Amino acid sequence: MKESRNVESFNLDHTKVQAPYVRLAGTVKGPQGDVVSKYDVRFCQPNEDVMSTAAMHTLEHLMAEYIRDELEGVIDLSPMGCRTGFYLAVFGSQKESVIAEKLRAVLAQVVAWPDEETVPGVDPVMCGNWKDHDLAGAREWASRWIEGIDSKGWACC
Ligand SMILES: [Zn+2]
Numbered sequence: 247m248k249e250s251r252n253v254e255s256f257n258l259d260h261t262k263v264q265a266p267y268v269r270l271a272g273t274v275k276g277p278q279g280d281v282v283s284k285y286d287v288r289f290c291q292p293n294e295d296v297m298s299t300a301a302m303h304t305l306e307h308l309m310a311e312y313i314r315d316e317l318e319g320v321i322d323l324s325p326m327g328c329r330t331g332f333y334l335a336v337f338g339s340q341k342e343s344v345i346a347e348k349l350r351a352v353l354a355q356v357v358a359w360p361d362e363e364t365v366p367g368v369d370p371v372m373c374g375n376w377k378d379h380d381l382a383g384a385r386e387w388a389s390r391w392i393e394g395i396d397s398k399g400w401a402c403c
Contacts, residue, residue: 254284260292265330266394267402268346273339282321283339287349288331288402289391296329301383303375304365306332308356308384309349311366316348346400349391356388 251257254272263269269286276282289305290296297305302325309332310323319337326332334345359365359381370376 255286258286263288263292263402264398265289265291265295265402266391268342268349268400269402270339270342271333280337281339283336285334285336285342285345286331286402287323287334287345289387290330292328292330297387298380298383299329300378300380301387302329304368304379304381304384305356305387307365307367307373307379308359309352312352312355313348316351317345342400346395350395353388353391357385357392359385 258271265288267286267288269288271284271286273281273283306323306325313323313334314320317336317340321335321337323332323334334349336345361381365379365381367373368376368379
């Protein structure tokens with residue numbers, strides 16, 4: 247029997263999911279009654295595909311900036327250490343389908359991002375590794391995410 251772990255994703259069977267997807271990873275209620283939801287926004291099939299750090303970094307900059315235009319109450323969007331997706335934390339509890347729809351709009355913007363237009367935050371003042379970026383790679387993963395969601399839906403399994 248599998249032992250239960252404190253970290254939610256350690257209890258997820260990564261061999262059973264089908265990327266790309268949006269999955270509610272957990273909801274917590276703070277002492278003041280605020281509800282915070284965390285979503286697993288997966289781009290790559292775990293243990294099969296992985297994003298380069300540069301492509302993922304550019305995706306992070308664009309998604310973190312523009313998801314806030316689409317969705318109220320965004321707390322954070324951060325890359326997973328395994329480089330297969332991102333975590334999105336928001337106030338309240340939205341349906342996964344709503345989150346997927348908002349992310350789709352942001353990723354469509356990424357796909358259409360022109361080469362000549364500067365990606366927000368890509369300079370030595372605003373970023374901690376500003377040379378490690380790959381816009382073409384970010385567009386490619388954004389496009390793969392949209393195609394996957396459009397063909398199979400946003401569910402993880
Ligand atoms: Zn950065």
